[in-house]
Amino acid sequence: MIKIVEQKSSYEVDIKFPLGMRVNKKDDGSIYVSNLRAGGNAEQCGVKAGDLVKGTTVTYIVDQLFGIKEQKMITREDPQFFEIVSALAHDERNDYLSLPLSDGTDD
Secondary structure (H helix, E strand, O other): OOOEEEEOOEEEEEEEOOOOEEEEEOOOOOEEEEEEOOOOHHHHOOOOOOOEEOEEEEEEEEEOOOOEEEEEEEEOOOOOHHHHHHHHHOOOOOOEEEEEEEOOOOO
């Protein structure tokens, strides 16, 4: 259910909601994990305070009548990236989120 893919200093996790983490923005605009709930889903997936958030998946409804949904990756180049990641970090739905992260040594 929850996967962690190690790639040098970058990794990706699929975290079940609620994530149990908070994010904040650095002066350079990068987004990092500022707090983790002890025993929360993010911590159980190996996310650490200070990890940089490189992107996130978002699912949105394309056609409400037919229930058609699309999923896409949002990266830190998106002007609303911080707002999106911050909102997802507080989401309480029963679903999963794919979150590429870095410990900051490859950026």
